[in-house]
Amino acid sequence: VHQKEYLSNGFMKAWNGPSHEVYSPVALAQPDGSYARKLIGTYPVCTEKEALEALDAAVAAYDNGRGAWPTMGVDGRIKCVERFTQKIIAQKDIVVKLIMWEIGKSYADSVKEFDRTVEYIYATIDALKNLDRQSSRFEIEQGIVAQVRRSPLGVVLCMGPFNYPLNETFTTLIPALIMGNTILFKPPKHGTLLFYPLLEAFRDSFPEGVVNTIYGRGHAIVPALMQSGKVNVLTLIGASKVADELKKLHPKVNRLRAILGLDAKNAAIITQHADLKLAVEETVLGALSFNGQRCTALKIAFVHRSKVDAFLELLTQAVSKLKYGMPWEKGVSLTPLPEPHKPAYLNECIEDAQAHGAKVVNPGGGTAFESFVYPAILYPVNEKMKLYREEQFGPIIPVVAFDDLEEPIQYLIESTHGQQVSVFSQYASEIASLIDPLVNQVSRVNINCQCQRGPDAFPFTGRKDSAEGTLSVVDALRSFSIRSLVATKFNENNKQ
Numbered sequence: 001v002h003q004k005e006y007l008s009n010g011f012m013k014a015w016n017g018p019s020h021e022v023y024s025p026v027a028l029a030q031p032d033g034s035y036a037r038k039l040i041g042t043y044p045v046c047t048e049k050e051a052l053e054a055l056d057a058a059v060a061a062y063d064n065g066r067g068a069w070p071t072m073g074v075d076g077r078i079k080c081v082e083r084f085t086q087k088i089i090a091q092k093d094i095v096v097k098l099i100m101w102e103i104g105k106s107y108a109d110s111v112k113e114f115d116r117t118v119e120y121i122y123a124t125i126d127a128l129k130n131l132d133r134q135s136s137r138f139e140i141e142q143g144i145v146a147q148v149r150r151s152p153l154g155v156v157l158c159m160g161p162f163n164y165p166l167n168e169t170f171t172t173l174i175p176a177l178i179m180g181n182t183i184l185f186k187p188p189k190h191g192t193l194l195f196y197p198l199l200e201a202f203r204d205s206f207p208e209g210v211v212n213t214i215y216g217r218g219h220a221i222v223p224a225l226m227q228s229g230k231v232n233v234l235t236l237i238g239a240s241k242v243a244d245e246l247k248k249l250h251p252k253v254n255r256l257r258a259i260l261g262l263d264a265k266n267a268a269i270i271t272q273h274a275d276l277k278l279a280v281e282e283t284v285l286g287a288l289s290f291n292g293q294r295c296t297a298l299k300i301a302f303v304h305r306s307k308v309d310a311f312l313e314l315l316t317q318a319v320s321k322l323k324y325g326m327p328w329e330k331g332v333s334l335t336p337l338p339e340p341h342k343p344a345y346l347n348e349c350i351e352d353a354q355a356h357g358a359k360v361v362n363p364g365g366g367t368a369f370e371s372f373v374y375p376a377i378l379y380p381v382n383e384k385m386k387l388y389r390e391e392q393f394g395p396i397i398p399v400v401a402f403d404d405l406e407e408p409i410q411y412l413i414e415s416t417h418g419q420q421v422s423v424f425s426q427y428a429s430e431i432a433s434l435i436d437p438l439v440n441q442v443s444r445v446n447i448n449c450q451c452q453r454g455p456d457a458f459p460f461t462g463r464k465d466s467a468e469g470t471l472s473v474v475d476a477l478r479s480f481s482i483r484s485l486v487a488t489k490f491n492e493n494n495k496q
């Protein structure tokens, strides 16, 4: 897919500037027996000036809240989003293929990502209808009648991640849009091409300048956008370091709203009373779905010392049954990694753990070939190792033995992350005693199940460096708007 046009100011434009070549992580066998990544497309590389022009288009379309979009009213905006959704559904096949080729996600998971995104949009529309009914009401206090409503915030700069390029982009872009904001949107570096088939849908569904797409290297174009002071809301699903740096560039950082989904190091706590079979099944799902490249993934397992040997044995068996292969192969769950640097980074983490006394428990664990990395279970992991604190975002399961439940709790207290934790125990009293200490460290405690974002109606957030603001079908609508009111005082001169 070679992009010859891009969407700016709400319109498609011919592109004559420099392009970035996209090589698929899927390396294919060549006639000479070697393997090569396939060139699957190009995308335009915008200059700072072009990015700023697109930002100005979003500013003009918002027009200080007087633009056609922010003043359209909820029903009109819902109709536009419905029209847009119909148009993107028509592009499902090509978008799913591009997800597979660009980020190496399995066919089943790519379809799931697409369908979940469409369901999310429809759920957002329903939620907005409800929210509008509830929040557009009249309140009377001390002779003042107030009509309460929710109003937009301005221009939203929206950047999604590579691991859910479609879904996580739209879980911020759609709620921001439907609440009346105008959008400047940069697709993720890995996961750009899949937006091409949707550009015309944007152009044909929304007024000019309401959704503007920019491409290129984030570090080259995004700082200028932030420095301009014209971005009212920054929404990013990505690294906390990047979010911190970008926020600092805004001249009025205290006036900037940030809705962020960031780093996480979610832990599993497997107590001496855990159902080990269940704990292993959920750990495999939690740690290795999409090769561990999920912010919600389980990234470290604390196992009671009395259960460690049995846990490692069952986990090794379960991992050995996972099928790896190309994204389009049936039943495949381990696939190529899109980030070229990732295999070397994961190897570095494994070597560092080995140097500090851990062993790769499962046969072949950590073996890399091209962009594949076979999952590694490492034990015993301790605080001297990178893997103890660092978010590996890949197929490694570090296992730590503990004697007292206070140890994993202390780990979470000291952590800079605070997204989720999973607790495995069959004793209700043990679980009950853990809930308060844990829920005050992370934003979601999962009992006898893996960490995850869904169901999407549940609030999705995190403590500490893991998030800012809250996402979900309903919470995102609130996050991208402000509660405002029109208050009228009734008196003798104001009877009508």
Ligand code: G3H
Pocket: 163, 164, 168, 293, 294, 295, 296, 451, 452, 453, 454
């Ligand atoms: O990477 C973070 C995603 O929000 C994870 O979502 O738990 O549904 O896989 P998920």
